[in-house]
Amino acid sequence: EVQLLESGGGLVQPGGSLRLSCAASGFTFSSFAMTWVRQAPGKGLEWVSVVSSSGGSTYYADSVKGRFSISRDNSKNTLYLQMNSLRAEDTAVYYCAKLPSAGRGYYFDYWGQGTLVTVSS
Amino acid sequence: EIVLTQSPGTLSLSPGERATLSCRASQSVGSSYLAWYQQKGGQAPRLLIYGASSRATGIPDRFSGSGSGTDFTLTISRLEPEDFAVYYCQHYGSSSWTFGQGTKVEIK
Numbered sequence: 001e002v003q004l005l006e007s008g009g010g011l012v013q014p015g016g017s018l019r020l021s022c023a024a025s026g027f028t029f030s031s032f033a034m035t036w037v038r039q040a041p042g043k044g045l046e047w048v049s050v051v052s053s054s055g056g057s058t059y060y061a062d063s064v065k066g067r068f069s070i071s072r073d074n075s076k077n078t079l080y081l082q083m084n085s086l087r088a089e090d091t092a093v094y095y096c097a098k099l100p101s102a103g104r105g106y107y108f109d110y111w112g113q114g115t116l117v118t119v120s121s
Numbered sequence: 122e123i124v125l126t127q128s129p130g131t132l133s134l135s136p137g138e139r140a141t142l143s144c145r146a147s148q149s150v151g152s153s154y155l156a157w158y159q160q161k162g163g164q165a166p167r168l169l170i171y172g173a174s175s176r177a178t179g180i181p182d183r184f185s186g187s188g189s190g191t192d193f194t195l196t197i198s199r200l201e202p203e204d205f206a207v208y209y210c211q212h213y214g215s216s217s218w219t220f221g222q223g224t225k226v227e228i229k
Contacts (some may be wrong), residue, residue, distance in 0.1 A: 046220065061217070095166070104158065108156075109168050111165040
């Protein structure tokens with residue numbers, strides 16, 4: 001059974017940093033691209049970033065480009081999202097999800113339960 | 122950048138009724154690149170449909186997807202109590218993934 005467990009969320013001041021983690025199990029982590037998707041309170045889904053299976057290719061939404069960095073450790077079956085220069089508008093539940101292929105893929109087939117990031121002074 | 126517009130914003134129906142949800146793209150997109158998700162309150166999204174019309178693993182056959190070009194539809198043939206939720210369409214293109222704003226299916 002595919003399981004994705006996010007952690008690392010919490011309260012951070014504007015301009016601060018936070019690193020999210022997503023522990024994966026139940027599939028061959030190193031064979032699939034992974035993504036982060038966020039959802040502001042009461043709002044819809046917003047794609048944030050994708051990393052290829054090897055970690056060699058990364059893609060970002062314009063809203064986070066230059067501030068967020070996605071990475072993965074295939075030896076630990078873990079996905080990361082380093083978030084810097086955080087703004088109030090980054091407040092959201094952050095979900096990690098799996099893509100169905102090693103490369104970019106077209107959709108997200110399994111999702112974690114999410115971790116809440118609140119940016120506030 | 123392709124924009125996905127979902128309609129209606131809210132659909133009020135009774136259990137057993139048919140639900141028809143629309144997702145319109147701002148320009149023509151490949152059917153392979155269109156997916157649908159279901160999100161129940163306080164839960165993570167769940168993949169329902171990929172490639173515009175293929176059901177994901179474990180999805181009941183009362184859910185079906187169709188469409189091409191700029192117009193795509195998610196149909197729930199007979200609403201079950203557990204189907205009342207928010208539904209999102211999603212598109213991939215040019216190394217970017219985009220979601221529609223969602224349609225809420227509520228109990229009438």
